[in-house]
Amino acid sequence: MDIQNVGSNMTEVGFDGNRVLYSYSTPVAAWDNAKGKWVRTDKFWSQTTSRHINKWLKMNAWIDAVEVPQIELDKMVA
Numbered sequence: 236m237d238i239q240n241v242g243s244n245m246t247e248v249g250f251d252g253n254r255v256l257y258s259y260s261t262p263v264a265a266w267d268n269a270k271g272k273w274v275r276t277d278k279f280w281s282q283t284t285s286r287h288i289n290k291w292l293k294m295n296a297w298i299d300a301v302e303v304p305q306i307e308l309d310k311m312v313a
Contacts, residue, residue: 241294245287248312254295255312258287262308264300273300276308 237249246257252268263284264275273295275288292298 241291242287244283245291247291253311255308256288256291258284262312264288264291265308265311266295267311273297274303274307275300276305277302278305 237247239247239249241247241256244259248255248257254266255262256264258280261280261284262276263280264273266272267274273292275292279285289298292300
């Protein structure tokens with residue numbers, strides 16, 4: 236497991252080929268290795284969390300992530 240602080244209140248956790256962005260303590264976006272695509276939560280948490288997601292996806296050169304239910308991100312890290 237690899238854990239990196241990627242910004243204020245933004246943490247990236249890598250495991251099993253996946254990379255998950257946490258905004259504060261909530262998983263909100265990821266590289267889903269099993270699906271081979273970038274995903275982001277369909278739940279609106281806050282303007283700040285939306286900025287975190289967009290910044291992280293841009294840092295990874297991928298803006299058009301697929302929206303998935305929050306439960307999928309929760310299950311990914313469970």
